[in-house]
Amino acid sequence: MTATYQSLRIEQADGIAEVVLTGPGKGNALGPAFWLDMPEALRVLDADESVRVIILRGDGAHFTYGLDLMAMSESLGPLILGEGNLALERTRLLQLIEKMQSATEGLARCRKPVLAAVHGWCIGGGMDLIAACDFRFCSREAKFSLREVRVGITADLGALQRLPRIIGEGNTRELAYTGGDVDAERALQMGLVNRVFATPEELLAEARATARKIAENPPLVVQGAKQVMEYCADKSVADGLRYVAVWNSAFLQSQDLAEAFAAFAERRPPRFQGR
Incomplete structure (x- = not known):
């Protein structure tokens, strides 16, 4: 495009x-x-x-x-x-x-x-x-x-x-x-x-x-890493750790995470869909 x-x-x-x-x-x-x-x-x-x-x-x-x-x-x-x-x-x-x-x-x-x-x-x-x-x-x-x-x-x-x-x-x-x-x-x-x-x-x-x-990586995880790092830029380590803990508590469960486990078990490259 x-x-x-x-x-x-x-x-x-x-x-x-x-x-x-x-x-x-x-x-x-x-x-x-x-x-x-x-x-x-x-x-x-x-x-x-x-x-x-x-x-x-x-x-x-x-x-x-x-x-x-x-x-x-x-x-x-x-x-x-x-x-x-x-x-x-x-x-x-x-x-x-x-x-x-x-x-x-x-x-x-x-x-x-x-x-x-x-x-x-x-x-x-x-x-x-x-x-x-x-x-x-x-x-x-x-x-x-x-x-x-x-x-x-x-x-x-x-x-x-x-x-x-x-x-x-x-x-x-x-x-x-x-x-x-x-x-x-x-x-x-x-x-x-x-x-x-x-x-x-x-x-x-x-x-x-x-x-x-x-x-090739899970897009939502990559975006999460960026947002966590941006948030932590002017915060204490303790604030940053709390933020990423809450972030993963909200967003860790995903189809991409299941795909990562399945791909590892089946010894094949993962196919992440951003879901």
Whole structure:
């Protein structure tokens, strides 16, 4: 199944949905269409029971150059540079930022695991996107930059909130304060990415192979693991243990659990249906 939006396309098959950033700005820059398309695409994929895992990647030579400043100038310009710049403009700018945040928040809230596959540049808003994913792979030539500071903006789409959990406070502050560039080796060292592959082609092949491994597992159990980990992120160990105990008390009994036992007894691969 293939669905097409203005700024991305969705390629869906065998329980895996690939959300492919396509622009139309140079380097898959994130313009007005993206902030409308992404939340809607994620809403559809989250509700689709046939989708078990999502891969987020970029089309062409790069993941994304980040916010398309020229394309966004029509909506941002009057709110930032307009005369008066009083309560009405401030309120509208707040509403616009919150609307844009729904694109990255949609990734974090999605019940399905999301794997980011990064090649080429991942700049600014791209960092917000991958920080909201469950984990990240990249190719050797990939470069990362939390570059908002260099254009007079404080990153406001989730990177400053999520990156400390991924790469630590020190690394996040270094990226946010300097706006510097990080190569694949440094990204792996700091824990921004799980694995680095030699080429974009190998990256995509391995991302798809990993997605297939996830998709072969009981989908409700995978989704449960994600929800438990998200809940536990800012809780004590005791709170987390209580939460997962209640979770399993509610959801452990399933046809997939019976299938797992049957497959083990019959020495065959299990066929999980999400029931």
